[in-house]
Amino acid sequence: xxxxxxxxxHEVTEMGQEVTLRCKPISGHNSLFWYRQTMMxxxxxxxxxxxxxxIDDSGMPEDRFSAKMPNAxxxxxxxxxxxxxxxxxxxxxxxxxxxxxxxxxxxTRLTVV
Amino acid sequence: KQEVTQIPxxxxxxxxxxLVLNCSFTDSAIYNLQWFRQDPGKGLTSLLLIQSSQREQTxxxxxxxxxxxxxxxxxxxxxxxxxxxATYLCAVNTGTASKLTFGTGTRLQVTL
Numbered sequence: 121x122x123x124x125x126x127x128x129x130h131e132v133t134e135m136g137q138e139v140t141l142r143c144k145p146i147s148g149h150n151s152l153f154w155y156r157q158t159m160m161x162x163x164x165x166x167x168x169x170x171x172x173x174x175i176d177d178s179g180m181p182e183d184r185f186s187a188k189m190p191n192a193x194x195x196x197x198x199x200x201x202x203x204x205x206x207x208x209x210x211x212x213x214x215x216x217x218x219x220x221x222x223x224x225x226x227x228t229r230l231t232v233v
Numbered sequence: 234k235q236e237v238t239q240i241p242x243x244x245x246x247x248x249x250x251x252l253v254l255n256c257s258f259t260d261s262a263i264y265n266l267q268w269f270r271q272d273p274g275k276g277l278t279s280l281l282l283i284q285s286s287q288r289e290q291t292x293x294x295x296x297x298x299x300x301x302x303x304x305x306x307x308x309x310x311x312x313x314x315x316x317x318x319a320t321y322l323c324a325v326n327t328g329t330a331s332k333l334t335f336g337t338g339t340r341l342q343v344t345l
Contacts, residue, residue, distance in 0.1 A: 153332070163322070163335040176332065211276065213333075221267060222324075222333055224277040 124225035126212050132231045138200040141228045144193055145214030153222065154187055154197050155211040163211070169195065170217055202232045235260045235327050239336035246313055247344050254308040254339045256323035261304050267333065268297050268308050269322045277322065281308070313343045 125144040133139050145152045153168040167177040172189045180187070184203070189195040199206055209229050215222040236259045246252050256266070265284045269277040281290045281297040283306070289298040296309040306323055320340045324333040 162337045163324075165332060165334075168332055213277075221279050221282045222326075223279065224269075226276040229274075 124212055124214050124223055126210075126225035126228050128228060129226060130229045130231075132233065133202055135203055135232055136201045137232075138198065139202045139206075139230060139232075141197040141210050141212075141230070143195045143197070143212030143225060145195070145212070146223055147193070149214035149216055149223075150192070151215045151217045152189060152195050153213040153215075154195070155213065155224075157209045157211060157227070166197070199230075202230075204232045207231050235263075235325060235334045237323060237325055237334050237336035239321075239323060239339050241339060242337065243340040243342075245342045245344060248313060248315060250313050250343075251309070251311050252313055252341070254310070254321050254323075254341070256306040256308070256336055258304045258306075258325045258334075260325075260327060261301050262327060263301060264326045264328065266297075266299055266306050267324045267326070268295075268306075269324065271320045271322060271338070273319075280321075310341075313341075315343050315345060318342050 127142045150171050154166040155163050156166055157163045166179045167187045169189045185199055187197045209227045211224050211227045213222045213224045238257050240255045263285055267282045268280040270280050271277050283290045283299045294311040299306045320338045322335055322338045324335045326333055
């Protein structure tokens with residue numbers, strides 16, 4: 121298995137532009153998570169899905185952030201409009217619901233200028 | 234709200250030393266605890282997972298212990314090598330959905 125795949129790996133965009141981050145979870149995993157990592161706040165959970173359904177989005181910072189999971193093999197995290205303070209590394213992770221390990225993608229480094 | 238703390242924040246040791254990284258959490262009602270390694274500019278690699286019913290897990294030179302009642306975990310690295318240099322993160326799962334709360338990490342440097 122190729123593991124959790126995220127794209128793009130790096131994204132540089134101008135303030136005000138829409139940004140879409142993509143994630144393909146490990147086949148067979150039914151839980152998917154989006155995390156954000158910054159120097160100041162470390163790793164924070166933004167939202168997670170079980171069986172393609174959003175369960176907890178309390179970590180989503182603002183209405184500018186939205187996430188979707190149209191099927192079991194694909195999820196997106198969208199920021200619209202983007203702001204410089206959104207600059208961070210965004211990680212996607214997947215797991216089998218229950219007491220098993222979470223597997224992380226390589227992350228997308230987002231820079232908003 | 235679960236809070237996870239890691240001490241020390243940074244550690245530098247000479248090659249060959251045995252070392253211990255510490256992780257503490259405030260809510261002992263956890264399902265499992267996971268140790269990760271993160272190399273600069275890279276993603277997270279899972280090292281060890283300890284279920285709440287277990288006391289320790291071992292993988293090669295790594296040994297992780299869990300004392301749920303006191304809210305502590307340790308990661309023991311034996312005979313450290315320069316390739317062990319990375320940031321080590323612990324994360325606790327307090328629900329069935331693998332929803333992880335992360336510590337701030339320990340940045341380890343192993344020198345020649």
